[in-house]
Amino acid sequence: MTQIDTLIADTTLTSRQAPPAPNGRWLGAYFGTPGNALITILCLGTIFTLAKLAIGWLFVDATFSGTPAECKATSGACWPFLSAKMRYIFFGFYPFEEQWRPLAAMLLFLGACLVSMVPKVWGRGLLIAWVAIILPTLYVLMAGGYFGLSVVPTTQWGGLPLSFMLSFIGLACALPLGIALALARASNLPAIRVLGVGFIEIVRGVPLISILFMATVMLPLFMPDGITIDKLIRAQVAIILFAAAYIAEIVRGGLQAVPKGQVEAGHSLGLHYWQIMRKIVLPQALKKVIPPLVSLFIGFFQDTTLVTIVGLLDFLDTVRTAMRDPQWQGIAVLEGYVFAAVVYFVFSALMGAYSRFLEQYFRTTHD
Amino acid sequence: MPLLFYDARIRAYLYQMIAIGAVLFVAWVMFSTASANLAKQDIATGFGFLARQAGFVITESAIAYEPTDTIGRAILVGITNTVKVSLLAALFGTILGLLVGIGRLSHNPVLSRLMLAYVEALRNVPLLLYLLLWYSLIISAFPPVKQAIEMLPGVFLSNSGLVMPALRWESGFTELIAALVVGLAGAALAARVLGRRRVLTGKDMPIAPCGTLAFVLPLAAVFLVANIAVSWDVPELGRFRLSGGYHLRPEFVALLLGLTLSVSANVAEIVRAGIQAVSKGQWEAATALGLSRGRTLKLVILPQALRIIIPPLTNTYLTVFKNSSLAIAIGYPDLVMVSNTVMNQTGQAIEAIAIFMGVYLGLSILISLVMNWYNARVALRER
Numbered sequence: 001m002t003q004i005d006t007l008i009a010d011t012t013l014t015s016r017q018a019p020p021a022p023n024g025r026w027l028g029a030y031f032g033t034p035g036n037a038l039i040t041i042l043c044l045g046t047i048f049t050l051a052k053l054a055i056g057w058l059f060v061d062a063t064f065s066g067t068p069a070e071c072k073a074t075s076g077a078c079w080p081f082l083s084a085k086m087r088y089i090f091f092g093f094y095p096f097e098e099q100w101r102p103l104a105a106m107l108l109f110l111g112a113c114l115v116s117m118v119p120k121v122w123g124r125g126l127l128i129a130w131v132a133i134i135l136p137t138l139y140v141l142m143a144g145g146y147f148g149l150s151v152v153p154t155t156q157w158g159g160l161p162l163s164f165m166l167s168f169i170g171l172a173c174a175l176p177l178g179i180a181l182a183l184a185r186a187s188n189l190p191a192i193r194v195l196g197v198g199f200i201e202i203v204r205g206v207p208l209i210s211i212l213f214m215a216t217v218m219l220p221l222f223m224p225d226g227i228t229i230d231k232l233i234r235a236q237v238a239i240i241l242f243a244a245a246y247i248a249e250i251v252r253g254g255l256q257a258v259p260k261g262q263v264e265a266g267h268s269l270g271l272h273y274w275q276i277m278r279k280i281v282l283p284q285a286l287k288k289v290i291p292p293l294v295s296l297f298i299g300f301f302q303d304t305t306l307v308t309i310v311g312l313l314d315f316l317d318t319v320r321t322a323m324r325d326p327q328w329q330g331i332a333v334l335e336g337y338v339f340a341a342v343v344y345f346v347f348s349a350l351m352g353a354y355s356r357f358l359e360q361y362f363r364t365t366h367d
Numbered sequence: 368m369p370l371l372f373y374d375a376r377i378r379a380y381l382y383q384m385i386a387i388g389a390v391l392f393v394a395w396v397m398f399s400t401a402s403a404n405l406a407k408q409d410i411a412t413g414f415g416f417l418a419r420q421a422g423f424v425i426t427e428s429a430i431a432y433e434p435t436d437t438i439g440r441a442i443l444v445g446i447t448n449t450v451k452v453s454l455l456a457a458l459f460g461t462i463l464g465l466l467v468g469i470g471r472l473s474h475n476p477v478l479s480r481l482m483l484a485y486v487e488a489l490r491n492v493p494l495l496l497y498l499l500l501w502y503s504l505i506i507s508a509f510p511p512v513k514q515a516i517e518m519l520p521g522v523f524l525s526n527s528g529l530v531m532p533a534l535r536w537e538s539g540f541t542e543l544i545a546a547l548v549v550g551l552a553g554a555a556l557a558a559r560v561l562g563r564r565r566v567l568t569g570k571d572m573p574i575a576p577c578g579t580l581a582f583v584l585p586l587a588a589v590f591l592v593a594n595i596a597v598s599w600d601v602p603e604l605g606r607f608r609l610s611g612g613y614h615l616r617p618e619f620v621a622l623l624l625g626l627t628l629s630v631s632a633n634v635a636e637i638v639r640a641g642i643q644a645v646s647k648g649q650w651e652a653a654t655a656l657g658l659s660r661g662r663t664l665k666l667v668i669l670p671q672a673l674r675i676i677i678p679p680l681t682n683t684y685l686t687v688f689k690n691s692s693l694a695i696a697i698g699y700p701d702l703v704m705v706s707n708t709v710m711n712q713t714g715q716a717i718e719a720i721a722i723f724m725g726v727y728l729g730l731s732i733l734i735s736l737v738m739n740w741y742n743a744r745v746a747l748r749e750r
Contacts, residue, residue: 191383205731207689302493333507337500348491
């Protein structure tokens with residue numbers, strides 16, 4: 001036998017062998033090695049303990065109906081608190097008989113968002129629909145003054161609609177500003193670049209709280225006599241400026257990812273700067289950054305909770321103040337927070353799933 | 368004139384002039400209205416108030432502070448509190464996040480799912496909500512001070528926090544610190560010299576024993592020679608409050624817990640992404656060399672993943688530093704809360720906000736510089 005023959009014989013021999021046994025047989029992934037078994041047991045123990053605590057508090061020891069006194073007698077959750085306070089938690093001090101209006105506004109808003117999430121409907125028409133129909137309707141519903149709706153000042157707005165408003169309008173207005181800042185940062189003109197970099201880095205270097213403080217405490221000092229700006233609008237402006245700096249950094253990443261040849265091609269076609277940006281660079285850059293922008297939006301939706309520190313009645317704040325109601329104080333200590341956490345979790349997790357969907361969508365479509 | 372306007376360079380100058388002019392104009396309008404308003408409302412300007420007596424109590428301070436101290440010192444206390452809680456949260460959060468991130472990639476489905484649930488639960492709920500939740504949990508779960516639980520002799524747990532005996536140095540403190548410094552330097556030197564020798568000769572060197580020896584020897588010498596005396600400051604349960612000892616307050620614990628968990632969730636995601644970015648061939652090559660999973664991770668994968676991990680990690684540290692300002696919601700006296708008190712007391716909102724924004728900006732830049740330096744160290748050295 002030559003060497004080659006031996007090799008062939010060997011390969012035929014090995015190919016006839018049974019495949020090697022997998023690492024551990026039954027439930028190998030769970031109990032394959034002693035160490036792994038220990039990890040599995042520890043994890044299951046943790047899950048079991050947490051589940052027992054949670055089920056005990058949420059259901060077994062909980063009070064489902066009754067008075068504050070009955071709640072005090074049991075150690076579990078106090079659900080009557082939530083049902084008694086539900087409308088305040090959702091709508092704050094909005095006039096009680098008029099609360100169908102924020103509810104309708106919220107449903108309209110969420111429905112419109114749901115439709116707008118489908119990439120197929122994206123386009124100029126959608127933008128016009130939002131600006132010309134949806135936003136004015138939402139405003140009329142909330143503020144009133146037309147169609148026989150009574151006027152409700154912004155000081156009475158609160159709860160979940162306010163949280164949605166602060167985060168959504170915040171991001172919608174911050175987007176064009178952020179794009180402008182990103183373009184300024186990438187500009188060839190040194191003075192424009194310095195102004196852009198300065199704004200972006202200063203805003204990113206300080207906490208949101210400090211900008212909210214500036215807007216609520218400091219801004220009135222900069223206003224000429226007799227002019228006062230609504231507190232809600234001041235907080236909204238602070239959120240817009242804050243969001244714009246972060247959006248600018250994300251958009252900058254998108255701008256950098258557009259090959260230089262695209263700009264040069266635009267120049268050689270005789271287009272000027274704005275035409276190149278609007279028709280060539282930005283469409284490509286923005287498409288790349290849509291998934292990170294959605295992730296950023298999740299963060300801002302959560303960050304709007306900070307307005308409770310400067311005294312706006314957002315969703316977290318209505319939850320907090322509901323728990324301070326003398327009737328329920330000291331009885332419902334965690335229920336409100338747990339409920340709010342579930343609400344925030346559901347919305348954030350849905351948007352997270354949407355962000356992952358978009359990533360997948362852009363990876364597979366070319367247009 | 369139209370000809371001049373068509374010159375790209377001149378147009379560029381014009382645009383820049385307009386931009387700078389607009390910014391200056393807005394700044395001037397704001398400055399003049401602000402100074403007119405301040406004069407009308409009789410609010411002083413300038414930083415003279417820093418030298419005035421503060422007059423308010425700060426419940427927690429890393430440096431000595433009395434209400435009779437100056438406002439400047441009160442703000443310094445706020446800065447140290449901010450730095451203290453952010454540093455600790457970054458440290459604990461990084462360690463926890465590293466473990467969670469590695470657990471996310473475990474082959475054990477129970478462990479990886481549990482870690483996924485941990486990360487998702489933390490990332491999808493606002494940090495402020497968690498802070499309030501932890502705080503009210505601590506406040507409501509433990510009894511009031513009068514009925515404080517004495518867990519161990521001298522260790523009291525109540526809704527005003529954990530009070531435990533504090534170690535007080537009578538003498539020998541400086542010697543001990545000096546020995547620690549010398550020991551650490553010696554250990555680092557031993558590890559470096561022996562590590563280089565191992566690379567040069569290819570022989571295994573006793574790095575761990577030599578390093579430990581270099582660390583322990585100066586300490587042992589100090590214990591034998593110097594006169595070290597300590598005493599315990601044991602807390603006593605009075606009628607209404609605990610006096611003496613070391614006091615771990617619920618505000619601090621809730622803030623540290625909330626920040627640590629939030630850092631750990633972010634670090635876990637960063638570590639997971641970093642490890643997954645290292646090519647699979649590296650795992651296979653290490654396995655082929657006979658390395659165990661743990662050693663593969665430590666010797667082959669993590670050093671490469673570190674290059675991907677450092678830049679987003681820098682962002683996480685900057686975020687936790689800025690998020691520590693949420694302390695004001697639960698009453699931990701950080702920089703923002705002390706500044707807020709100062710603002711209410713003096714009415715000088717502009718100066719107070721300028722101070723804390725300046726401090727945040729300065730420290731943010733410092734963190735960026737340190738992390739960039741570290742990033743340059745671990746970056747791939749390309750020839």
